Amino acid sequence: MAPTGEHHLLSTEIVNRGIEPSGPDAGSLTFSVRVRRRLPDFVRSVNLKYVRLGYHYLINYGLIYLAIVPVVFLLFGAEVRRFGREEVWRMVSDSTRGYDLVVVLALFVVLTFTLTFYFFSRSRSIYLVDFACFKPPDDLKVTKEEFIELARKSGKFEEASLQFQKKILESSGIGDETYVPKSIMSPDTISTMKEGRAEASMVIFGALDELFEKTRIRPKDIGILVVNCSVFNPTPSLSAMIINHYKMRGNILSFNLGGMGCSAGIIALDLARDMLQGNPNNMAVVVSTEMVAYNWYPGNDRSMLIPNCFFRMGCSAVLLSNRRRDYRRAKYGLEHIVRTHKGGADSSFRSVYQEEDAQKFKGLKISRDIMEIGGEAIKTNITTLSPLVLPFSEQFFFFSTLIRRYFTGCGTASASGKPSQMLPPEQEINQFTPSSSSSSGNKPYIPDYKLAFDHFCIHPASKTALNELQLNLGLTDENMEASRATLHRFGNTSSSSIWYELAYLEAKGRVKRGDRVWQLAFGSGLKCNSVVWKSIRTIERPAAGNPWLDCIDRYPSPQL
Structure with missing residues (x-):
């Protein structure tokens, strides 16, 4: 059975548990009802406030x-x-x-x-000259079984916790070639500054060395540096570490963003764009990463064990420029950045929360409501972005259907700008009627986002999240291929994940001149951010400098 109400965030499954063996109900059939939380139905609960905000952005982009x-x-x-x-x-x-x-x-x-x-x-044109993604050495590669064995050898987990992590990995969508630091197998404390700096040096310098080699840019030519890493924030900062290592110039504008989660990569891009708007004839480098070992949780709280299963080593380095002479060699032009922050709500603020457990072990606690909370942030961001990117025909049909439902009284509470109210599970179940959804005469028009974008790079938080987003946005398996392949091959590398996805598309030779690429990321706060690029030229399949070159022919894999 499936929910048919406008705001239901739960789906149910009725399971026959057999015949009651004893008691007053002996001999009768017994059933149990499983309630599964899922993403909200984006197109059936649209908030007009965010539609208006999208058109406000459209006017600000120069239409006036x-x-x-x-x-x-x-x-x-x-x-x-x-x-x-x-x-x-x-x-x-x-x-x-x-x-x-x-x-x-x-x-x-x-x-x-x-x-x-x-x-x-008018805004200056911002070009993405090139980018690089760090590929760790093969000796850090682990299978799912090896991952569990490393965790067991560390002596930090109870057997029940190990089995829980194994169960999570089996359904995670993560493959057997992801990378983790060797230090996680150590019985000692690994959340130290020494371990954090060692991992940071490996991934960050690896990505930047690759970027400077591909672009032939000297480190001293960089005028703006933005680094984002959510959990590991030493003093001096990671940006200072980069400046010291590459001996960058003394008047460089450097920024270090911390504690901003998996969507921080797009926040860093937004900051770099603003700085380039105010500093003509300049170049900016954006570095996005996360430290796996420093974020490793050694306790047995199940809500804190989930990040251990998903996060893997990775880093991206992106070169941006506002110099007109860089247009000919640039790959992409920046079109739009839309940021959404739901931190004003307590549930969103605490949905991904760093704290200590009962044994004083530090870790990231994941809320059981993360799917619906994250879904609301994603829905808001997409609603705001839509007027900027959808063709006029799609906007007309979507908006006219929304207005008709609003004035006929068939719209949802969210469509009128009022927040929806979740019913208790037992009331939710009573509301489910299998035929009412298909018989609805005011089903909203679902915009075809495939008409707005040629390629999709959606943050690979988990297999479940990707499946739900594909269902809600009406995307094909090919549209989701880069996201699923990245989750399978590299795992969730936090804010750098969307760049591994774009590298996948380039390795496949799919990016043609004029194509639009949508990168969507979401993370703690809770935040959801989008960036839209337009390809300046056809991107040829790379011969070097791409992390997918040794395995691209194996994808798409039947395991995805």
Whole structure:
């Protein structure tokens, strides 16, 4: 049975448990009802506030100038065309015709001011010159079985905790070639500054060395550096560590973002974009990573063991530029960044929470409601992004259907701008009627996001999350291939995951000139962020410098 109400975040499964052997109900059939939490139905509970916010962004992206400049230009042209050379001379010499001359001059001033304001206020073009993803050495590669054995040898986990992690791994979508630090097998404490710095040096310098080699850029040419790592934040910072290692210039603008979760990579991009807007003729490097060993949880709290199963080693380094001469060699142009933060709600704020357990072991605690909480953030972000990227036809059908449902009273509470209320599980179950969904006469129009984007890079948090997002967004298996392949081959590398996905698409030779790429990431806070790129040229299959080159022919794998 499936839920059919507009806001149901639970699905149920009725299981026949057989015949009751004893008691007052002996001989009768017994059933149990399993309630499974899932993502919200995005298109059946749309909040108009975020639709309006999306159109507000659309206006800010320059449409108002595209409307004002032609109008002023046409008025000025129409006024000037009324006068020939002799007419203009008579106006200058005849004081009675001075009014027309004033009108023409006024229109000329307005046109000049409008054009000047437009050219000086418009955003600078931001180019993605190239990027690199760190591939750890093969001696750090582990299978799922080896992972459990390493955890067992460390002597830090009870057998029940080991079995729980094994069960999680079996359904996680993670393959047998992911990478973990050797230090996790140690019986000693590994959440030390020494271990953190050692891992950071390996992954960060590995990614940056690859980037500088691919782009032939000297470290001293970089004017802006943004580094994001959620859990490991030493003093001096990771950005200072990079500057020291590569002996970068003294006036570099450096930033270090911490505690911002798996979506911090796009936040770092947003910061780099803002800095490039204010610093012409410059280049920026964005480094995104997470330290697995420093984040390793050695206790037995099951809600804190989940990150151990999913997070793996990885790092990305991205080179951005606002220099016009870099256009010809750049791969992508930046179109949109949309950020959504749900931290104002206590449930969202504590959905991914770093704290100590009863034995004072530090770890990330994952809320049991993470699926629906994360789903609400994703839904909000997508609703805001849609007006910026969807074709007019899709926006028209979606918006007209939404308005019709709103005025006919068939819309949801969220469609009217009011928050939805979750019913208790027993009331949810009573609301389920198998035929009502298919018979609904006001089913909303589902926008086809495949018309807006050619490629999808969705954060591979887990196999379940990817399955739910595919269902809600109406995407094909090919659309989700890069995300599932990345989860299988590299695991969840936190904020750098979306770059391993883009590297997968390039290794397959699928990115053509003019293609639009959507990167979607979500993480603690709870935050959901989107970035849209447009390919400047067709990306040829790389011969080197891509982490997928040794295994790309094995994907898509039947195991995905």
